[in-house]
Amino acid sequence: MGTVRLEGIWKVYEGSRGSGAPKRVREPGPLARKFTVRGALDAVLAIQAARSARSEDVTALKNVSLSVRENSIYVIMGLSGSGKSTLLRCINMLARPTKGKVFLDDEDLTSASEERLREIRGPRIAMVFQHHALLPHRTVNSNVAFGLELDGMPTEERIDLANEALKLVQLEGWGDRYPHELSGGMQQRVGLARALTTDADVLLLDEPFSGLDPLTRRQMQIHLLDLQKRLRRTMIFVTHDISEAVILGDKVMILENGVVAQEGSPLEIVFQPATDYVKDFVAEMDKHNLLSVGTLIDVGCRTECSLAGHQHDTELEQQAAVNRGNPDGHVVCTGKLQSLVQMVSASSGSVDVLHACGCVAQSAVDAPQVVEALAAPELWNGNSAAVVVPNPGSV
Amino acid sequence: MPRIPVGDFIEDVIQYLVDFLEPANNLFVTVIDTSVDGLGLIFGLPPILIGVVIAAAAWWVSGVGLSIYVVLSMWLIGNMGLWEKTADTLSLLSIAVVISLVIGIPLGMLMGEFDRFWKVAEPVLDFFQTLHPFVYLIPSVIAFGIGAAPAVTAAVLYTIPLPIRLTHLGIRSVDKEVVEAGHAFGGTRAQILFKIKLPLALKSILAGMNQTILITLSFIVIAALIGAGGLGENIVRGITRLMLPIGFEAGIAVVLIAITLDRLSRGVTEQAMKRFGELPEG
Numbered sequence: 001m002g003t004v005r006l007e008g009i010w011k012v013y014e015g016s017r018g019s020g021a022p023k024r025v026r027e028p029g030p031l032a033r034k035f036t037v038r039g040a041l042d043a044v045l046a047i048q049a050a051r052s053a054r055s056e057d058v059t060a061l062k063n064v065s066l067s068v069r070e071n072s073i074y075v076i077m078g079l080s081g082s083g084k085s086t087l088l089r090c091i092n093m094l095a096r097p098t099k100g101k102v103f104l105d106d107e108d109l110t111s112a113s114e115e116r117l118r119e120i121r122g123p124r125i126a127m128v129f130q131h132h133a134l135l136p137h138r139t140v141n142s143n144v145a146f147g148l149e150l151d152g153m154p155t156e157e158r159i160d161l162a163n164e165a166l167k168l169v170q171l172e173g174w175g176d177r178y179p180h181e182l183s184g185g186m187q188q189r190v191g192l193a194r195a196l197t198t199d200a201d202v203l204l205l206d207e208p209f210s211g212l213d214p215l216t217r218r219q220m221q222i223h224l225l226d227l228q229k230r231l232r233r234t235m236i237f238v239t240h241d242i243s244e245a246v247i248l249g250d251k252v253m254i255l256e257n258g259v260v261a262q263e264g265s266p267l268e269i270v271f272q273p274a275t276d277y278v279k280d281f282v283a284e285m286d287k288h289n290l291l292s293v294g295t296l297i298d299v300g301c302r303t304e305c306s307l308a309g310h311q312h313d314t315e316l317e318q319q320a321a322v323n324r325g326n327p328d329g330h331v332v333c334t335g336k337l338q339s340l341v342q343m344v345s346a347s348s349g350s351v352d353v354l355h356a357c358g359c360v361a362q363s364a365v366d367a368p369q370v371v372e373a374l375a376a377p378e379l380w381n382g383n384s385a386a387v388v389v390p391n392p393g394s395v
Numbered sequence: 396m397p398r399i400p401v402g403d404f405i406e407d408v409i410q411y412l413v414d415f416l417e418p419a420n421n422l423f424v425t426v427i428d429t430s431v432d433g434l435g436l437i438f439g440l441p442p443i444l445i446g447v448v449i450a451a452a453a454w455w456v457s458g459v460g461l462s463i464y465v466v467l468s469m470w471l472i473g474n475m476g477l478w479e480k481t482a483d484t485l486s487l488l489s490i491a492v493v494i495s496l497v498i499g500i501p502l503g504m505l506m507g508e509f510d511r512f513w514k515v516a517e518p519v520l521d522f523f524q525t526l527h528p529f530v531y532l533i534p535s536v537i538a539f540g541i542g543a544a545p546a547v548t549a550a551v552l553y554t555i556p557l558p559i560r561l562t563h564l565g566i567r568s569v570d571k572e573v574v575e576a577g578h579a580f581g582g583t584r585a586q587i588l589f590k591i592k593l594p595l596a597l598k599s600i601l602a603g604m605n606q607t608i609l610i611t612l613s614f615i616v617i618a619a620l621i622g623a624g625g626l627g628e629n630i631v632r633g634i635t636r637l638m639l640p641i642g643f644e645a646g647i648a649v650v651l652i653a654i655t656l657d658r659l660s661r662g663v664t665e666q667a668m669k670r671f672g673e674l675p676e677g
Contacts, residue, residue, distance in 0.1 A: 092579060094575060094578055094579060117581075118581040118582075118583065119581065120581070121578065121579055121580060121581035122579075122580040122581035123581070125579075126579070126580065127576070127579035127580070129572050129575070129576055129579075130572070131570075131572055133570070133572040133573045133575065133576035134573075135573065135590075135591065135594070135595075136595070137594045137595070137671065146576075146580060146590075147580035147581070149590075150577070150580050150581055150582045150583075150586055150590075151580075151581060194580075198580065204579075
């Protein structure tokens with residue numbers, strides 16, 4: 001339960017002057033060219049262009065397809081105006097696709113009635129918003145229970161469920177406070193709890209951490225990974241932050257002006273950018289947070305792992321070189337695993353994020369825990385793993 | 396160029412409306428007069444009793460300061476011998492305000508929900524709000540003669556754009572993301588209106604109530620021109636006979652009531668916000 005599939009989604013917003021065919025900018029005739037002062041001509045052209053642009057429809061999404069496996073985190077990333085929020089809203093039909101189909105576990109939502117959609121929204125698909133979207137006049141508890149209340153659940157039952165959800169997001173005992181009494185990160189955790197109470201198998205997260213300060217954002221990312229490890233939901237996460245996308249995503253899609261620029265595992269995005277646009281993104285990425293902070297080891301997969309320019313212990317570089325020499329290896333050999341384990345053990349302090357693509361995504365606080373996770377290959381039978389170990393200098 | 400008979404045309408329209416509504420007219424007049432009389436009975440209670448009640452209410456919604464102010468201003472009004480006139484004004488005011496709010500707030504809600512309705516209504520509201528208050532008196536007299544009913548009708552027509560506008564504004568200004576959250580969790584239109592939009596619009600709606608009360612008060616004073624009675628009667632007498640003391644005493648009484656009502660309704664707003672509405676940030 002909880003697979004999401006979008007097929008050929010188009011979303012066109014009608015222009016302010018109705019839905020007529022877009023007008024072409026009229027080129028000035030030869031006489032106009034001859035007799036018009038250059039500046040005036042430019043001005044006329046600019047006005048015409050502006051008029052024509054205003055009357056044109058805006059195409060937010062152009063033939064976007066995607067498929068999200070259940071219990072995985074799928075990240076949609078793009079700049080503002082790339083259509084990522086619209087795409088997210090197509091999944092629960094808050095934005096109706098102009099063309100294309102949306103499937104939730106093989107049910108076509110584009111042909112579902114409004115009533116059926118209301119049944120799905122909440123119990124099947126829940127949502128977390130950028131600015132938390134809590135009701136300021138209700139207590140935290142009543143906010144968390146809001147989805148259940150709309151669903152008609154009796155008060156006592158829903159308050160119990162809300163308290164459980166608050167426990168999950170580590171806000172036990174805050175139920176009687178009001179949202180404004182909480183910090184930004186806590187408010188967002190309330191938003192998360194509200195989405196968790198309905199027990200939906202699909203969570204849509206619309207830039208939930210982008211309003212938070214960097215430190216809180218980091219904590220929230222770890223918190224989310226931790227929750228995901230326990231709860232196993234299908235999450236579709238929208239962000240404009242490539243680092244966040246790479247840390248959280250099992251799969252990342254990069255959207256550019258309503259078109260899919262690239263879709264792939266985080267490592268593929270980082271090391272095999274498909275277009276210049278994606279390349280720019282990756283270049284913009286603060287690799288100090290992701291790679292230079294620690295080390296990225298790419299185990300037995302074809303990904304080119306560039307470690308140049310970093311100061312690491314030579315053992316790791318050697319390891320990376322070995323991996324590169326083994327382009328088709330899908331089996332994680334003992335040696336590599338051991339070296340990973342050694343590296344983690346050697347870091348002695350805390351390990352920030354362990355992210356093993358394709359299967360287990362986990363944040364581990366203690367090195368021994370990471371070692372334990374790594375030592376159980378069945379947990380990460382995917383073909384790649386990335387470990388981010390804090391740089392001693394940055395801690 | 397022949398003269399366009401705008402006035403005659405409007406007269407025809409109004410006359411038609413009056414004829415059309417003739418059967419309802421008497422009923423309306425009776426209802427209004429009865430209500431005014433009913434309220435008159437309440438305000439006819441000993442002023443001391445009323446003073447105590449209002450002062451207590453003031454204490455509850457605002458504090459001891461307002462309570463003292465109420466006692467002092469009521470004492471001054473009584474001392475000037477204007478309590479009965481004040482009671483008449485307050486009766487008319489209460490009825491006009493209640494009608495205005497009871498009709499205006501739901502209309503504002505509808506307009507907040509249905510944009511087309513708002514687009515049609517907005518120019519009408521503009522017209523009603525900018526038309527001079529005196530002008531309302533004429534058709535009201537044609538319809539209902541003189542007395543309380545035309546005064547209340549004209550007052551409602553003149554003030555009703557306020558609750559409509561501010562309710563509409565409040566509902567429209569609700570954070571879009573919060574409304575979207577309502578949809579995202581499967582809320583019906585009614586659930587979203589009553590559980591999200593209205594509580595968040597409460598502040599604006601109550602501001603509309605406050606404005607309605609104050610504007611109605613000023614209008615009820617003017618309505619003395621068509622025999623509405625109350626403090627306005629003294630002011631009109633002061634003007635027509637150039638009797639400065641009478642006019643000023645009544646004027647001051649109006650100011651005293653206006654301040655009381657304003658502070659009281661603000662206090663109510665604060666209390667309501669604490670209980671049901673959006674809490675202040677901080």
